[in-house]
Amino acid sequence: MSGPNALQVLAGYSPDDRGEDALALAALVTRGAGASLAVAHVHPPPWPAHGPGRVDAEWVAYLRSQADEALAQAAERLGGLAVPRERVTVRAHPHRGSGRGLAEVAREVGAGLIVIGSAPRGRRGRIAIGSTADQLLHGSPVPVMLAPRGYAGHAPGRLERLTIAYWRRRDVAGPLLAAAEFAGTLGLPMRLVTLVLRPPGLAARFQTAGGVLERQVAQADEDLREAAGFLGGGAPVERLTSVGTGIDKALGTVDMLPGEVLACHSSHDAPLRRVFLGESSGKIVRAAPCPVLVLPRGAGPAAAGAAGPPGGESPG
Template structure:
C-alpha cells in the first residue's frame, strides 16, 4: 500500500435498501482510509431489435436516464454521509450481469475494494448472497466487502476492529498479510479468530470428547500464535478460539463490536489474486452479524490501491 490517500473504493448502488446499506458501509470505509470513492450503477444493455446492430434509441435513452437518476441519488446520499465531493465520482455501466459489470468497473477505475449490500431476501443483520454477490464472489479482481441487510439503519459511527477468520492451510500467508494491510489502511486493530467445530452429540457418544476438544483448541491456539508471527513487528494481535456445533453456532459465541468487520479467505482452489468463495467462507458470510470482507487468494502484497 502506498498510502492512505491512494486507496479507491468502488460501491455498487441500486436505488433500494441494499443500495443504502452499501453506501453506509462504503462511506465508513472511505472515511477511515481517506479513500476516493466511486459509486457505480450497472444497468441492462438493450437487446438488438429489427435486425443486427439496431436498438430502440428511446429505450436506450430511458435505461441511461434511470441509471443517471440512481447515481444522482447515490451521490446526494454519500454527501449526506460526509464523503467529500472532491473524492467522489459516479459511473453508469451497461452489463447483463450486475456483479460482472461491477468487476469490469473495478478494473477500469483501479479499485482496491468493492462494497455491496445483501440480497433483499436475507434476514436483518445478516448477509444473503444474491446474483450480484455470487458473481463477485466467484471472480472479483478485488476484495469484496458485504454489508448486512439493514446496516444503513443502524450503522456505527466508525469502524472499530478487523477480525480475521483464520484456518491453517498452505497458502494462507498472502491473504493474512492482505488483511493486515487492510487493517493498517483503515486504522483498525486486528483480532485473529479460529472456529473449532464440534460434531453434534459428540459428548454423548464419546467419554473422551472433552479431551478431543481440548486438543483441538490447543492446536487452534498454536495455529493462531503462528499466524500472529506472520504479521510480526506491529501492535499485539488479539487471538480467540470459538467452539460450536457449526460455523453459525461458533460465531454466535463471539463478541462483536458495533463497528466490527469480519474478514475471511477465498477458497484455496481460487485463481491467484481473485476472489472465489469456498464452502466454509460462504457459511461465515451468511452467519456473520457484521460486514464481511472476502479476501482474494494472493501470493504477494495486497492489491489495495
C-alpha cells in the same frame, strides 16, 4: 491515506435498500482510509431492434435516465454521509450481469475493494448472497466487502476493528498480510479468530471425542500464536478460539463491536488472485452479524511472497 497509492473503493449501487447499505459501508471505508470512492450503477444493455446493430432509441434513453437518476441519488446520499464530493465519482455501466459488470468497472477504475449490499431476501442484520454477490464471490479480482441487510439504518460512526477468521493452511500468508494491510490503511486493531467445530449430538459426550476436541483447541491456540507472531512488528494482535457445533454456533459466541468487520479468505481451490467462496467461508458470510471482507486467494502486498505461517489445510 492520500496520494497516488490511496485506496480506490468501488460501491455497487441500486436505488433500493441494498444500495443504501452498500453506500453506508463504503462511506465508512472511504472516510476511515481517506480513500477515493467510485459509485457504479450497472444496468441492462440495450437490446437490438429492427435488425442487426440497431437498438431502440427510446429504450436507450430510458436506461440512461434511470441510471442518471440513481447516481444522482447516490451522490446526494453520500453528501449526507460526510464523504467529500471531490473524492466521489459516479458511472453507469451496461452489463447483463450486475456482479460481472462491477468487476469490469473495478478493473477500469483501478479499484482495490468492491462494496455491495445484501440480497433483499435475507434476514435483517445478516448477509444473503444474491446473483450480484454470487458473481463477485466467484471471480472478483479484488476483495469484496458485503454489508448486512439493514446496515444503513444502524451504521456505526466509524469502523472499530478487523477480525480475521483464521485457519492454518498452505496459502495463508498472502491473505493474512492483505488483511493486515487493510487494517493498517483504516487504522483498525486486528483480532484473529479460529472456529473449532464440536461434534454434534451423542458423539460429543464420549470421552474420546472430548480428547480430540481438546487437542483441536490446543492446536488452534498454537496456530493463532504463530499467525500473530508472523504479523508481528505492530500493535499486539488479539487471539480467540471459539468452539461450537457448527460455524454459526461457534461464530455466535464471538463478541462483535458495533464497528466490526470480519475478514475471511477464499477457498484454496480458487484461481490465484480471484475471490472464490468455499463452503466454510460461505457459512461465515451468512452467519456474520457484521460486514464481511472476502479476500482473493493469493491476495497480499509484495511482502506476501515471504515465508508465512506453517502450512496446513482449512475446512473451507
